[in-house]
Amino acid sequence: MRGWAVALVVAVPVEAAAVLALPGVVGRAIDGGSAWVPGVVLGVGAVAGVVATAAGPAVAAGATVELRKRLLHRVLARGPVPDGHPAGDLTARLVGAAADAGGALPSRVTAVTALLTSLGAILGLGLLSPWLAAAFFAGVVPGVVVIRLFLRDATEAFTRYQQVQSELAARMTGALAGLRSIHAAGARRTETERVLGPLPRLADAGHALWEAQRRTVWQATLLVALVELSVLGAAGLLLSRGGLAPGDLAAAAGWAALGLGLFEQVEALAGIAHAKSGRDRLSELLDLPAPPSGTRELPPGPGELTLIGVTVNDADGFPLLGPLDLTVPGGRTVALVGRSGSGKTLLAALAGGLRSPDSGLVLVDGVPLAELTTEQRRLAVGYAFERPVLVGATVGEALEGAGARETGAARADGFLARLPQGAATPLAELRLSGGELQRLGLARLLAQRPRAVILDDATSSLDLATEHQVTTALAEATRGHTRLVVAHRPQAAARADLVAWLDNGRLRALAPHSTLITDPDYRSTLAGSSTTATPATTPATTPAPAPIPGDPR
Numbered sequence: 001m002r003g004w005a006v007a008l009v010v011a012v013p014v015e016a017a018a019v020l021a022l023p024g025v026v027g028r029a030i031d032g033g034s035a036w037v038p039g040v041v042l043g044v045g046a047v048a049g050v051v052a053t054a055a056g057p058a059v060a061a062g063a064t065v066e067l068r069k070r071l072l073h074r075v076l077a078r079g080p081v082p083d084g085h086p087a088g089d090l091t092a093r094l095v096g097a098a099a100d101a102g103g104a105l106p107s108r109v110t111a112v113t114a115l116l117t118s119l120g121a122i123l124g125l126g127l128l129s130p131w132l133a134a135a136f137f138a139g140v141v142p143g144v145v146v147i148r149l150f151l152r153d154a155t156e157a158f159t160r161y162q163q164v165q166s167e168l169a170a171r172m173t174g175a176l177a178g179l180r181s182i183h184a185a186g187a188r189r190t191e192t193e194r195v196l197g198p199l200p201r202l203a204d205a206g207h208a209l210w211e212a213q214r215r216t217v218w219q220a221t222l223l224v225a226l227v228e229l230s231v232l233g234a235a236g237l238l239l240s241r242g243g244l245a246p247g248d249l250a251a252a253a254g255w256a257a258l259g260l261g262l263f264e265q266v267e268a269l270a271g272i273a274h275a276k277s278g279r280d281r282l283s284e285l286l287d288l289p290a291p292p293s294g295t296r297e298l299p300p301g302p303g304e305l306t307l308i309g310v311t312v313n314d315a316d317g318f319p320l321l322g323p324l325d326l327t328v329p330g331g332r333t334v335a336l337v338g339r340s341g342s343g344k345t346l347l348a349a350l351a352g353g354l355r356s357p358d359s360g361l362v363l364v365d366g367v368p369l370a371e372l373t374t375e376q377r378r379l380a381v382g383y384a385f386e387r388p389v390l391v392g393a394t395v396g397e398a399l400e401g402a403g404a405r406e407t408g409a410a411r412a413d414g415f416l417a418r419l420p421q422g423a424a425t426p427l428a429e430l431r432l433s434g435g436e437l438q439r440l441g442l443a444r445l446l447a448q449r450p451r452a453v454i455l456d457d458a459t460s461s462l463d464l465a466t467e468h469q470v471t472t473a474l475a476e477a478t479r480g481h482t483r484l485v486v487a488h489r490p491q492a493a494a495r496a497d498l499v500a501w502l503d504n505g506r507l508r509a510l511a512p513h514s515t516l517i518t519d520p521d522y523r524s525t526l527a528g529s530s531t532t533a534t535p536a537t538t539p540a541t542t543p544a545p546a547p548i549p550g551d552p553r
Contacts, residue, residue: 004054004055004058004059004062005055005059005062005105007051007052007054007055008052008055008056008059008105008106008109009109010051011048011049011051011052011055012048012052012109012110012113013113013116014044014045014048015045015048015049015052016113016114016116016117017120018041018042018044018045018048019045019117019258020117020120020121020124020255020258021041022038022041022042022045022254023124023250023251023252023253023254023255023258024124024251024255025037025038025041026038026247026250026251026254027245027247027248027249027250027251027254028247029247030246030247030250055106056106056110057106059105059106060099060102060103060105060106061102062102063101063102063103063104063105064098064099064101064102064103065102066102067098067101067102067282068094068098070286071093071094071098071282071285071286072094074285074286074288075090075285087170087173088166088167088168088169088170088171088172088173088174089166089167089169089170090285091169091173092162092165092166092168092169092170093166093281093282093285096162096165096278097162097277097278097279097281097282098278098282099278100158100162100274100275100277100278100279101275101278101279101281101282102275102278103271103274103275104272104275104276104278104279106271107271107272107274107275108272108275110271111271111272117258117259118258118259120258121255121256121258121259122136122137122255122259124251124255125231125252125255125256125259128235128244128248128251128252128255129234129235129238129243129244131234131238132231132234132235132238132252132256134234135227135230135231135233135234136227136230136231136256136259142223143220143223143227146216146219146220146223147216149216150212150213150215150216150273151272151273153208153212154209154212154213154273155273155276155277156208157205157206157208157209157212158205158209158273158274158277159277159280159281160201160204160205160208161202161205161206161209162277162278162281163281164198164201164202164205165202166281167198168195168196168198168199168202171194171195171197171198172195175191175194175195227256227259228253228256228257231252231253231256232252232253232256235248235249235252235253236249293373293374294368294370294371294372294373294374294376294377295371295373296367296371296372296373296376297372297373297376298364298365298367298372298376298379298380298451299365299366299367300365301330301364301365301366301451302329302330302331302365302451302480302482303330303331303364303365303380303450303451303452303481303482304327304328304329304330304363304364304365304366304482305326305327305328305351305362305363305364305381305452305482305484306326306327306328306361306362306363306364306366307324307325307326307327307347307350307351307357307360307361307362307363308325308360308361308362308363309322309323309324309325309359309360309361310322310323310324310325310350310357310359310360310361310362311323311324311357311358311359311360312343312346312350312355312357312358312505313358319505320343320346320505321343321346321347321350321505322357322359322360322505322506323359323360324347324360324505324506324507325507326347326500326507326510328351328452328482328484329482329497329498330365330451330482331480331481331482332482332483332497332498333482333483333484333485333495333496333497333498334483334484334485334496334497334498334499334500334510335485335486335487335492335493335495335496335498335499335500335513336348336484336485336486336487336500336502337487337493337499337500337501337502337522337525337526338501338502338503338525339503339525342502342503342504342505343502343504343505344486344502345456345486346505347500347502348383348454348456348484348486350362351381351452351454351484352369352377352381352382352383352452352454353369353370353377353381354383356370364380364381364451364452365380365451369381378448378450379448379449379450379451380450380451380452381450381451381452381453381454382445382448382449382450382452382453382454383445383454383455383456384438384441384442384445384453384454384455384456385441385456386438386456387434387437387438388437388438388440388441388444390427390430390437390440392427393426393427394423394424394425394426394427395416395419395422395423395424395425395427395430395440396422396423396424398427398440398444399423399440399443399444399447400444400447400448401447402443402444402446402447403447405446406443406444406446406447407443409442409443409446409474409476410439410440410442410443410446410474411439412436412439412440412442412443415436435463442474446474446478450481451481451482452481452482452483452484453478453481453482453483453484454483454484454485454486455483455484455485455486456486471492471495475495483496487499490513490526493513493526494513494514496513497512498510498511498512499511499512499513499516501516501522501525503525509522
């Protein structure tokens with residue numbers, strides 16, 4: 001890209017210089033000068049024009065690719081955040097705003113060159129006669145006003161246009177994600193109206209942009225005609241009085257047209273407005289502070305997870321989780337139990353660094369998670385999700401080194417063996433059920449071999465028999481590892497060493513399931529989070545668990 005940028009920056013001014021010199025050399029030829037000089041100037045300008053025509057799109061394409069890489073890197077580096085931009089909005093910025101911003105250099109070079117060409121043409125007119133320069137300047141001030149008004153109105157209109165485009169993309173992405181629910185509810189008409197709701201605002205922004213261009217075009221056209229008439233009239237008067245030679249009249253006509261070229265660059269000016277709007281949209285994300293990168297290594301240890309005084313608030317400062325203290329002993333299994341909205345998934349995200357607490361610390365074997373390097377974090381904590389995303393071009397790349405041991409433990413070896421190309425099967429050709437996708441995610445987790453494993457509803461799409469098989473195999477494969485399980489079934493809580501019972505973002509109790517099951521509220525919580533709640537089997541004489549200090553009860 002750098003080579004094309006240099007070619008653009010050189011070729012456009014050379015072409016402009018050749019065009020600027022042409023009226024003068026033609027005038028000299030008319031008055032008896034060398035007739036071959038205009039041909040040479042035309043040839044130089046033509047070659048420079050060809051180079052500029054090729055370099056402009058190449059520079060724009062290269063800059064667009066670079067901006068998209070930077071934006072994607074920043075989004076992926078920041079990780080998932082609850083108050084982040086919707087996927088559709090990010091896609092619109094990645095596709096549309098980056099392309100607009102990528103055209104900044106060609107548009108600016110073209111506009112600046114047009115400005116310098118205009119100044120050179122004015123200088124040429126002044127050398128012929130100060131009266132010609134004065135006649136030209138009569139139209140410069142209103143021309144500058146026209147340009148400034150256009151840039152202001154076009155930038156504002158195009159920014160609104162991009163914002164509404166992002167809103168449309170976000171709504172469409174959400175509708176596609178919930179397509180089955182929309183069809184099942186018979187809500188196609190309602191959802192269509194919701195998705196297309198921003199269209200009138202998109203039309204208003206588009207019309208405002210077109211109106212700014214239309215107004216500028218007719219104003220610039222009228223201005224160009226008036227200035228050309230003024231300059232040519234003054235030149236004709238000077239010629240009639242002997243103040244100009246015939247060749248000078250031809251030169252004056254050419255320089256007058258070149259001097260007005262800046263006011264005819266509506267397309268280049270629109271490109272500048274688009275680029276500024278696109279750059280502003282990208283800067284909203286590119287200027288966000290990058291997450292801190294740790295430098296420490298993971299010390300020896302059993303993988304103990306410790307959360308000290310962690311709190312998470314929403315954008316308005318309302319507490320979503322905490323203040324909360326929790327220790328998951330190394331090599332033990334702790335199940336997170338709570339009603340929907342109690343903070344289970346948020347706590348699981350904190351424990352592995354997918355979300356940073358607004359206050360408090362998350363430690364692994366005594367080291368703050370935020371101080372570990374990226375690679376050391378992956379060695380410290382691994383995740384398996386309800387809907388894992390497969391990354392890579394093929395199944396083998398998506399599994400990240402998971403072999404027969406890992407795929408067997410995840411009960412994924414059966415359907416993988418039936419793939420026609422095995423590990424080389426392209427991901428785009430896979431048609432996986434939710435359960436098969438979860439098993440691949442579990443196999444990838446086992447290949448990672450982290451000290452602590454976080455299972456966030458990672459077996460919810462499996463039937464009971466397969467879930468039992470996978471759970472048994474996982475228990476064997478992760479023996480000695482710390483496990484934090486978001487539990488939606490009583491069986492998962494019963495298998496854990498300890499249960500962390502969350503209630504409205506606070507830790508209500510930490511105790512074995514057999515102890516907590518005597519509490520009617522706990523049984524109600526389990527029944528509310530599962531359609532297959534198991535009855536209490538513990539004798540009623542078992543003492544109730546001691547509440548956590550600070551428990552609102």
